[in-house]
Amino acid sequence: MNSLLKNLDVLMNRKSVRAYSDDKISEEIKNAIIESTLRAPTAGNMMMYSIIEVTDENLKNRLVETCDNQPMISKAPYLLLFLADFQRWMDYLKTSGVDEYNKENSLEMYHPGEGDLLLAINDALIAAQTAVTSAEMLGIGSCYIGDIMENFEIHKDMFNLPKYTFPVTLICFGYPTEQQKNRPQPPRYPKEMIVFENSYRHIESKEFKAMEIERNKISKPNFLPGCHNEAIHMYKRKITSSFMKEMNRSVKAAIDSWTK
C-alpha cells in the first residue's frame, strides 16, 4: 500500500512554476506531453477541444499584455493555449451531409448552446490538467494563465478563432529555476472546508479564523493598504480588481457570441 501511495508524490509535490531555466524542451518531450494529453477523458469521445502551441514571438509578447501583464508568458519555452472547441464538430457535420439529413428529417440546423460550451470547456480543462501532470512527471513545471479569458475579442483575432471556440486556459511550461524548485508550496484550505458529504456546507466564521491563524504561522501576511485581513486583501487585490472586471465582461461577451 505505502509503495502505491508513493505514486502520488508527483501530484502532492506540485506547485506552480513562474520562472524557467534556459533549458529548452525537446520535440520528443513536447510530443510525449501531447500524446498523453490526447488520452485524457473526453465527453462521448468527441474531443471538443483544441490546443494551439504558441511559438510566434509577436504573439507571445502580445499575450504578456493581454493577459494582465505577465512577462513570464513570453519567457516560457513551451506555451499551450487550450480552446473549448465545438467548431470542429460543426465543420465535420457540414462535410458529412448534415444539411441533407436535416432536410430529410424536417429539422433545422443545430446550434450549440450554453451546455455544449460548458461540456467543451470540461473537455479542454481535463486535457489541460493532463498536460500539466504529464509535464510534472517529466520534471517540467507549469503555470495556468486564467487571464486568457480576458480580452476575448483580441484573442479571437490573434489566433483566428471561429465562432464555436473559446480560449479557456493558457499554460506556460518550462524547467524550473533553482529558486522555483526551492520555493515552498503555498498552504491550501483544510480538507474540511472543501470536502463535504451529501450536502453543501457553509463554512463558519470560526473556521475561517482558525485557518487564518494557521496560515499566519507559515508566513507573515502582507496586506494591501486599508485591508486588515486576508479576505479583504483578496477582495481588493483579486475579486474587485480591474482584471476580474475585464474577465467578467469578456466571458459574458464570449458566451453571447457563442449563443447568439
Place this chain on the structure above:
Amino acid sequence: MNSLLKNLDVLMNRKSVRAYSDDKISEEIKNAIIESTLRAPTAGNMMMYSIIEVTDENLKNRLVETCDNQPMISKAPYLLLFLADFQRWMDYLKTSGVDEYNKENSLEMYHPGEGDLLLAINDALIAAQTAVTSAEMLGIGSCYIGDIMENFEIHKDMFNLPKYTFPVTLICFGYPTEQQKNRPQPPRYPKEMIVFENSYRHIESKEFKAMEIERNKISKPNFLPGCHNEAIHMYKRKITSSFMKEMNRSVKAAIDSWTK
C-alpha cells in the same frame, strides 16, 4: 529519457471504467485521493471549488435518473461531485467585515459574474482531473458524468447548493472489473486534427474521411437507423439528443441564476 517517458504510462493507458468490482475503496485510499486533489493548481490559490462525496443511497439512486439514466452511478463505490464554488468566498468576505470595507470605501457589494463562474469552473475541473489521475495511479478506474450539468434545479435542491455554486462534474470511481480491464482504448482523433501552431485551423473534408477510414479498420461502425456515417450518427445520438437539449436549458438557467 526513456525511463522518464515510462512515467507517462499511467496517463497513456487510461480509459474510462464503467463497471466496478466488489472491492471497496478504503478510507486510507479515499483520503490519499483527496489530499493529492487538494494540491491541484487553483487560480490565485483561492480554491473556488468544493467536492461533495455522495454516500447516501437515496441520493445515488436519484442521480441515476437525473443524469440520463446511468445505473453505474449508484454502483460506483466512490462518488464525487465537483462544484464550482464562489459561495465560500462570499461567506468568507461577509464574516471578514466586507460590508464595513465597502462602506468606508463607498463601494457596492461585489457580485460574481460570468468570469468568476468560469474561473471557478476551471478550478473545479483541474481538481477533478487531478482526482482521476490520482485514482488511476492507485489502480482505481473512473468515469466522468457530464450529465450532472442537466437538471440544475433538482441537483441544487438535492445537495442544498447555494447561489454561487454550480455542479460541473460528477465522477464515479471503482476498481475495474476484468471485462473493463481488457476493454480496448477507444481511438482518439489524430494529433494533427487537435494541435495547431499559432492559429486555429479548420479541418478539411479529406482529413475527416481519412480518420473515418482508420477508425473503421479498428471497429466496425454501428450507426443508428437513417445515419450513413459517424458524424450524422453522433448528430442524432448525442448532439441533438434530449439530454443535450436538457443540458443546454439547464446550463443557461444556472448561468442566469448565478448572474441575476
